[in-house]
Amino acid sequence: MLAYTVRRLLQFIPTIIGISLIMFCLLNVLPGNAALMAGGKRELSPELIEKMKKDWGLDKPLYVRYLIYMKDLAHGDLGQSFLRQEKVNDLLASRIWPTLRLAVSAMVIALTIGIPLGFFSALRQGTWGDSASMIVAVSGVAMPQFWLGLLLMLLFSAKMNWFPTSGYGDGDFIHLVLPAITLGLGSMALLARTTRAAVLEVLEEDFIRTARSKGLSRFLINRRHVFQNTLVLILTTAGLQFGSLIGQTVIVEKLFSWPGLGSLLVDSIFLRDIPVVQGGILMIILAFLIVNLVVDLLYCVIDPRIKYQ
């Protein structure tokens, strides 16, 4: 399994090279550039713009810029922000922790509520409890995040005054609650639905009939036979959800002025601060790849049929 892990990690390299190429091309054909954006509403003199372009290396041809970028990347250097006087590495480093905190909290909400809710629904299939939880789950999946976030803000911050409207505070818990719920609710709903379907599928399996023919109680069967087999079925979905949560932080962070990777990314896109955008997207993709790897390794742990060499 160690050899497998190492091999998978090595495979990250070509993946990242491929993606960085696509990203580089796309970002550099975007209309507008940082020099134009830097002036905001003011008209900058053509000379100044040319000077800025030269400073940032934007006057060189595209392929030269790519080669320079790749050479720096190979050294782990993501370059210099156009508009902030900081290295991209430092900028990202300071933003990763808030994003990770937000995404992990959202995932914890999704897992600890979604999975039990799905179980509850499946075991009470067809009752009003089942219907009620699935209605909640469907609305959760269907609700756009920015709308849900605004709604929560309006209700729990503006009206009830329980939580701060936005911001990071000093990294305290109270600031985390609303953004984490906003981010996690969709995944929670999706996990609940997936879990419900998975449980119903497992309950139809022949080995459940075998377990019942042994005289085991329903409780024991659910705990010992249904649960583990359900996990195998929902692990992929859970992993994908965590990956997409990291992507969705872009919206939620912007909405709640959360100083994470997502809001940095959005700001930098609007300002055409290309090195920061490239670095941020690479980070998110790396997170995706790592989550995928962890899911595959987890499979190996819970399912004896899966062996990697």
Add this chain to the structure above:
Amino acid sequence: MNHDDVLLNVRGLKTYFYTLDGIAKAVDGMSFYLDKGETLAIVGESGCGKSITALSIMGLVPQPAGKIVNGKIYLNNDDILEYPESKMQDIRGDKIAMIFQEPMTSLNPLMTVGSQISEMILRHRRVTKKESWERSVSMLEKVQIPSPGRRAKDYPHQLSGGMRQRVMIAIALSCNPQILIADEPTTALDVTIQAQILDLMLRLKQDYETSILMITHDLGVVAEVAQRIIVMYAGKIIEEGNVFSIFENPRHPYTKALLKSIPKFGNRTEHGREPLQEITGIVPNLYKLGSGCSFCPRCKEAMDICKIKDVGLTDLGNGHRVRCLLCKSKREE
């Protein structure tokens, strides 16, 4: 049934399925008994209600569509249909155990086979975990799995179909049940493995003094293992008797046809190329059964009256019973 040896006595069992297509009378008034130490075979084509009969006895009729609507099932003179679920759980595995048709899917893929045996022992016997594991290993030895100590730690996917069915037998016999229900235990296996498994079951039956309810669609299997045969068709018994009288003197046209469809060893060399006889027509749709004999549309000897008149079982003496107007009229003449 006025002898003392009756272990299981099923009276007028009706198990119906209520679905969107209508009502399927999967088991429609079955009455039979199983003696101590006896092997009784239930034979019939696929879909005639054999498995549902077995599951009804186990109290495991598929929910929510399936329902036992009528009948009594006496185990040692106690009607187990009256039992609450908790009491049924005590019976399952301990008094009545079951082996299923699908060895590939009947074991939990995420648990070692050893723990799947020991969980049964732990459920019904007061033993420690360690003792239950040792007993599991010795059960694996009894079903002739090589190096049982190591195999107990294997997961089902590491075993072949035949080996998995041996594990199922080990599970079923681990609490020394009075009744073993074997639902087509060899159907899914290769022919050579089939013989080994049947052999094993017969030997263990002697050791454990277990009565067997053997369900099969293969009359060839029956001849080797059973003392008595029940031939089932569309949820009903259509002929019943001891192996000798069924094989030598089948009375129902369906039983006759079934017997003709068994390939007889050596027949081909003796008589040249004699084609195997198949029963023409299709298995009846349980949702569309009308009145009259359900076999009538496929019956070579059918009379006009067969289409409309329901017919009961006629006792031919010596435990041989048949549901056919042909036999009824002959007796009444």
